[in-house]
Amino acid sequence: MNVFRTDRVRNVVLLGHGGAGKTTLAEAMAYLSGVTSRMGTVTDGNTISDYDKEEIKRKFSISTSVIPVEVDKVKINLLDTPGFFDFVGEVEEAVGVADAAIIVVSGKSGVQVGTEKAWNYCEERNIPRMIFVTEMDNDDVSYREVVEKLQELFGKKIAPLHMPIREDGKFVGYVNIVKQAGRRFIDKDKKEECPVPDYLEEYLENYHEALMESVAETSEEYMERYFGGDEFTTTEVSAALATNIAECAIVPVCMGSPVNLLGVSNLMEDICEYFPDPSKRPCKGINSKTNDVFEANYDFQKAKSAYVWKTISDPFIGKYSLIKVCSGTLKSDDTLFNVSKGTEERLGKLYVLRGNKPQEVSELFAGDIGALAKLGDVATGDTLSSKTTPVIYPKAILSTPYTYQRYRAVNKGDEDKVAQAMSKLAIEDLTFKSVVDSANHQSLIYAIGDQQIDVIKSKLKERYKVDIELSAPKVAFRETIRKKSDVEGKYKKQTGGHGQYGHVKMRFEPSGDMTKPYEFAIEVVGGAVPKNYYPAVEKGLNECVQSGPVAAYPVVGVKAVLYDGSYHPVDSSEQAFKTATHLAFKDGFMKADPILLEPIVNLKVTVKDQFTGDVMGDLNKRRGRVLGMNPDHKGNTIIEADVPQTEMYGYGTVLRSMTGGSGDFAFEFARYEQAPADVQQKQIAARADKLKQGEE
Numbered sequence: 095m096n097v098f099r100t101d102r103v104r105n106v107v108l109l110g111h112g113g114a115g116k117t118t119l120a121e122a123m124a125y126l127s128g129v130t131s132r133m134g135t136v137t138d139g140n141t142i143s144d145y146d147k148e149e150i151k152r153k154f155s156i157s158t159s160v161i162p163v164e165v166d167k168v169k170i171n172l173l174d175t176p177g178f179f180d181f182v183g184e185v186e187e188a189v190g191v192a193d194a195a196i197i198v199v200s201g202k203s204g205v206q207v208g209t210e211k212a213w214n215y216c217e218e219r220n221i222p223r224m225i226f227v228t229e230m231d232n233d234d235v236s237y238r239e240v241v242e243k244l245q246e247l248f249g250k251k252i253a254p255l256h257m258p259i260r261e262d263g264k265f266v267g268y269v270n271i272v273k274q275a276g277r278r279f280i281d282k283d284k285k286e287e288c289p290v291p292d293y294l295e296e297y298l299e300n301y302h303e304a305l306m307e308s309v310a311e312t313s314e315e316y317m318e319r320y321f322g323g324d325e326f327t328t329t330e331v332s333a334a335l336a337t338n339i340a341e342c343a344i345v346p347v348c349m350g351s352p353v354n355l356l357g358v359s360n361l362m363e364d365i366c367e368y369f370p371d372p373s374k375r376p377c378k379g380i381n382s383k384t385n386d387v388f389e390a391n392y393d394f395q396k397a398k399s400a401y402v403w404k405t406i407s408d409p410f411i412g413k414y415s416l417i418k419v420c421s422g423t424l425k426s427d428d429t430l431f432n433v434s435k436g437t438e439e440r441l442g443k444l445y446v447l448r449g450n451k452p453q454e455v456s457e458l459f460a461g462d463i464g465a466l467a468k469l470g471d472v473a474t475g476d477t478l479s480s481k482t483t484p485v486i487y488p489k490a491i492l493s494t495p496y497t498y499q500r501y502r503a504v505n506k507g508d509e510d511k512v513a514q515a516m517s518k519l520a521i522e523d524l525t526f527k528s529v530v531d532s533a534n535h536q537s538l539i540y541a542i543g544d545q546q547i548d549v550i551k552s553k554l555k556e557r558y559k560v561d562i563e564l565s566a567p568k569v570a571f572r573e574t575i576r577k578k579s580d581v582e583g584k585y586k587k588q589t590g591g592h593g594q595y596g597h598v599k600m601r602f603e604p605s606g607d608m609t610k611p612y613e614f615a616i617e618v619v620g621g622a623v624p625k626n627y628y629p630a631v632e633k634g635l636n637e638c639v640q641s642g643p644v645a646a647y648p649v650v651g652v653k654a655v656l657y658d659g660s661y662h663p664v665d666s667s668e669q670a671f672k673t674a675t676h677l678a679f680k681d682g683f684m685k686a687d688p689i690l691l692e693p694i695v696n697l698k699v700t701v702k703d704q705f706t707g708d709v710m711g712d713l714n715k716r717r718g719r720v721l722g723m724n725p726d727h728k729g730n731t732i733i734e735a736d737v738p739q740t741e742m743y744g745y746g747t748v749l750r751s752m753t754g755g756s757g758d759f760a761f762e763f764a765r766y767e768q769a770p771a772d773v774q775q776k777q778i779a780a781r782a783d784k785l786k787q788g789e790e
Contacts, residue, residue, distance in 0.1 A: 095162065095446050095453045098169040100394050100461040101371045105171045105418070107192035109185065109215065111208025112154060112177030114200040115228040115352055117143050119361075120161050120174045122352040126283050126359055127163035129448065133355070142449040143174040146408075147556055148549055156549055157522070158184040158404065160416065160447050160463060168366045171463045177208050179755055180543035183492045183525030187474070189215045190490040191403045191418040191463065194369040195223040196361070201235035201349070205243045207755040213248060222339050222369060224346045225252070226361055231351035233263040238297065241347055253308060254301050254347040256360065257294055265351055268360075269294055271301045272331050283359035308344050309334040332367060340370045372461025377420050379477065379485040382433055388485045390421035392461035397483035398422030398430065402476045403490065406465075407521045409557055411450050414465040415472045417458075420487060422480075424464070425457045431481040432472060439469050439478060474524055495525050495540040496761060497746045499547055500568065502537065504561040515558035519550060526550060533648065534568040543746055569740045570693055571777060572766055573642030574651040575686035578603040582659070583678025585670050596670030598623065598631060599658035602682040605651050608691070608766055611639040613653045623659040623671075630668040631656055634675025643680045644688045645781035650766070654679070690774045691766035693739040698732055699749065701757040706731045708752045716741035717770075736764060740773070 108116040121141045125133040134140035139150035143159035155176040162171050173188040189195070197212045199205060216223045227240050237258050245252045259267040259276060267278035269290050278288040290298060310320035312334045319326070326334070338344035348364060350357015372392035379388045379399065390399055404416040417424075424430075428441045445452040445465040458464040466472070475489035503512045516528040516539075527540040541547045547564065554560050579602045587594040605613045614632050623631075639649035659674075697718070701709050706723065710733065713720060718737040726732055742761065749757045769777070 095455055096164070096169075097455060097457055098459065098462060100373050100392055100459050102168050103171065103371055103459070103461045104168060104365055104369050105173070105191060105193045105372060105461070105463060106365055106369065107173040107185075107188045107195045107221075108175060108198055109189070109195050109208075109212035110177055110198035111200065111203070111206035111212075112179075114177060114198045114203070114206070114208065116177060116198045117141050117155055117174055119196070119198055119226065119228065119352040119358065120172050122355050122358045123163050123170070123172060123362055124161055126355060126362065127165055129161070129163055145450040148552055151552075152549075154178060156181055156184075158188040159449050162446055162448055162463075163362075165362045166366055169462070170362065170365055178545060179208075179211075179750070180541070180546035180549075182542055183523060185215065186492050187404050187490055187524075189219060189221065191401070192221060193372050193375045193461075194365070195221050196365075197223055197225045199225055199227050199240060199244075201227045201229035201237065201240060202232055204240055205247060210247065210756070216342075220342055222342055224339070224348060224361075224364065224368070227347065227349040228352055230258050230349050230357065231265045231354050233260070237349055244347065248345065250304070251308075251343060251345050252347060253305050253344050255305075255364070256348055256357070257297060257301070258349060259288070259291055259294070265354075265356060268349070268357065269298055271298060271305060272335075273328060274298060274302055279356055282355035305331070308338060311343075312337055336368045336370075339368045340374060377487075379420065379487040382484045382486050388421075388483070390460070390485065390487075392419075393421055394423050394460040396421040396460075397480045397485070398424060398428065399477065399479035399483070399485045399487075400424060400430070401487045402472055402474055402478070405472075405474045405521050406447075406450075407518050408450075411452075412467060413469075413521075414445070414447060414452070414467055415469050415474075415476075416447065416463065416465050417478070418463050419458050419460050420485075421460050423457050423459050430478040431484055432476055433479055433484045433486040434473075434476040435471050437471055438481070439472060441466055441469075443467065473521065492524055493542060494760060495527060495542050496759065497543050497547065498529075498538050498540045498567060499544075499564045500536045500566065501539050501551075501562045501564050504563050508560050511558065511560045512554065512562060515554050515560055516550075518558070519553060523550075531567075531570075533570050536568055538567055539564075543750070544744075566743055571645065571647045571769065572608075572650045572691040572693075573644045573647050573683075573688060574608070574649065574691055575602060575604055575683060575688050577687040579682040579685040581678050581682040581685060583674040583676070583681065585674040585677060587670075588665075593662075593665040594667060594670040594673075595662035595665035596627075596630075596667070596672070596674035597660040598656055598671065598674045598678050600675075600678045600682060601655040601657060602679075602686050603653050603655075605653035608651045611636075611648065611650055611652070615653065615655045617655055617657040618659070622661075623656065624661060624666075627661065627666070627668065627671045628656070630671040631675045633668075634672035635679065637672070638676055638679040638683075642688070643683050645690060645778045647690065647781075649683070650691070652683070654682075690769045690777055692769040692773065694736050694764045694767050695739050695742060695761040696764040697735050697737045697742070697759060697761040699735070699757060699759045700726065700730050700732050701749075701753050702729060703731050705753045705757060706733065709733060709749070709757070712748065712752065713737065716745075737761070738767075738769075738773075739763075 175185045257269040276288040276290045277285040377390040400417040406414045447465045477486045479485040529538045582599040584597045642649040718735040720735045
């Protein structure tokens with residue numbers, strides 16, 4: 095592939111709701127730019143960007159793919175992102191390296207939750223954007239209604255550039271609002287001038303007037319000319335649009351039918367003309383040697399540096415580190431310093447990935463996106479730079495996974511294979527985590543949602559030939575006591591020769607400190623229990639609190655006092671006193687009003703105002719206690735509640751269903767509280783069964 099200077103690069107992320115047509119649009123742009131000789135479809139599973147077997151099978155995007163296309167000597171790096179919310183980490187990585195965005199809206203479905211989420215990503219990062227409305231070949235689609243909904247949600251900055259022309263229900267052309275002229279399609283990327291239909295005159299006048307007002311606001315000179323009745327030239331309008339779009343003051347709306355290749359060439363021209371090149375966007379890091387701010391700003395004349403924004407680790411195509419060059423010009427066989435790891439890396443060959451197909455390039459200018467192969471220690475989020483200017487860039491902030499399930503290998507002996515495969519998948523997807531929960535003897539998968547977990551399970555089987563089964567996770571209950579008890583434990587066993595003898599008298603009571611399993615105190619007088627057996631008693635206690643006598647959960651908040659006992663000069667031993675302590679603990683614990691404690695999490699749910707009633711009702715069903723409701727001044731309410739952790743299983747799916755996918759949640763452990771009687775009984779019964787089966 096050709097080498098492009100910074101001013102000839104556009105990094106554009108495709109965002110939008112699942113099914114809006116992002117992948118189809120990318121495929122159409124690739125076809126029209128000559129990358130492919132035939133246009134693939136999601137249905138047939140032969141698109142450039144959805145190359146993974148899981149994507150082909152499920153017919154939707156799972157990971158972000160890069161599709162570089164060349165238009166008028168400009169390289170457009172298209173970042174095709176997933177629309178389904180479970181794969182939000184892929185979107186966040188791509189948005190972090192994009193310099194502009196196309197928000198794709200389905201003309202048939204209109205503005206959806208994914209549209210609003212895409213808008214919010216751009217707002218948070220101040221990313222210039224355009225909106226592209228698809229499916230204009232469908233006669234039922236109302237472009238005007240979509241534009242009005244966009245203006246209702248996002249305000250006056252929404253500015254249509256085109257309007258569709260239909261004849262006999264067919265999409266045959268468009269009106270260019272800037273030029274106030276009609277265009278008729280005569281081929282996939284060619285058009286001819288035609289008159290503006292009468293039924294569009296009114297809308298054309300309104301849209302054109304709004305556009306001219308926006309242009310006038312770019313300078314005082316333009317404002318004076320506008321109020322003086324002067325007409326702006328097409329060149330002036332285009333320059334003003336480019337300025338306003340770069341400053342996020344205007345968001346143009348375009349439209350077309352990617353399936354039929356209509357309107358797509360217009361979009362590519364608009365990307366080249368209106369979107370900023372990387373050098374117009376800020377990029378700052380920290381020089382780790384001097385602690386000074388390094389203003390990279392995608393300047394190819396500065397010291398070399400690059401940020402690793404994504405990793406592909408596929409057994410079929412190998413490992414690739416996807417990079418964005420932040421400064422300087424990278425060349426084949428450069429040696430760079432991995433500032434994050436403190437190691438040197440020889441780059442070898444430089445590549446540009448188009449889907450999963452690498453193409454070798456001799457160099458990459460600042461602002462361009464490329465790939466490096468087989469860099470063993472390099473991971474997503476690392477910074478590569480020259481050793482003399484060791485720059486480090488901030489890592490992308492990704493969503494935290496809160497959906498979790500328990501897993502185990504289907505085939506015994508596959509545990510190590512599963513662990514290795516999980517670690518390889520986690521290299522690619524940073525929103526997925528595999529955690530060993532030693533307290534509950536279980537392995538857990540954490541992800542953004544159930545669909546992501548299902549994809550992970552499927553990839554393990556398809557790629558790495560290991561199978562796992564999923565189940566509801568065990569929740570870490572605790573056992574404690576509420577009253578005092580005074581008991582003794584005597585262990586006496588006589589077999590031929592030396593016997594076993596240990597005898598302790600102990601008091602048990604609540605310690606008041608739930609952060610520790612137990613406190614141990616000694617009040618023995620007169621040597622009833624020799625000092626050399628005190629450690630044995632404490633060892634016995636330490637073993638007992640690992641698995642309590644009520645439901646085999648760990649014990650917390652117990653104070654144990656050894657105050658008396660007896661011993662035998664020959665038969666007493668450390669083991670005998672440990673066993674006596676076991677007997678005393680079980681008896682004393684059960685006589686001190688034992689209870690189960692359940693973990694309580696502090697939950698924060700962010701939902702649109704109209705869903706607060708449904709969410710509150712659901713939290714009540716989950717035994718939640720609402721602590722407060724606060725507006726976030728973006729049309730949302732943040733509900734804070736304390737909820738038992740046992741009630742959180744599957745919450746993400748329910749919340750998504752209640753809110754149409756717009757609700758978000760996060761939680762963290764808060765404390766332990768006494769479980770209600772019915773919950774205790776269920777736990778005791780369930781744990782008793784498991785103990786009998788020998789699973790614990």
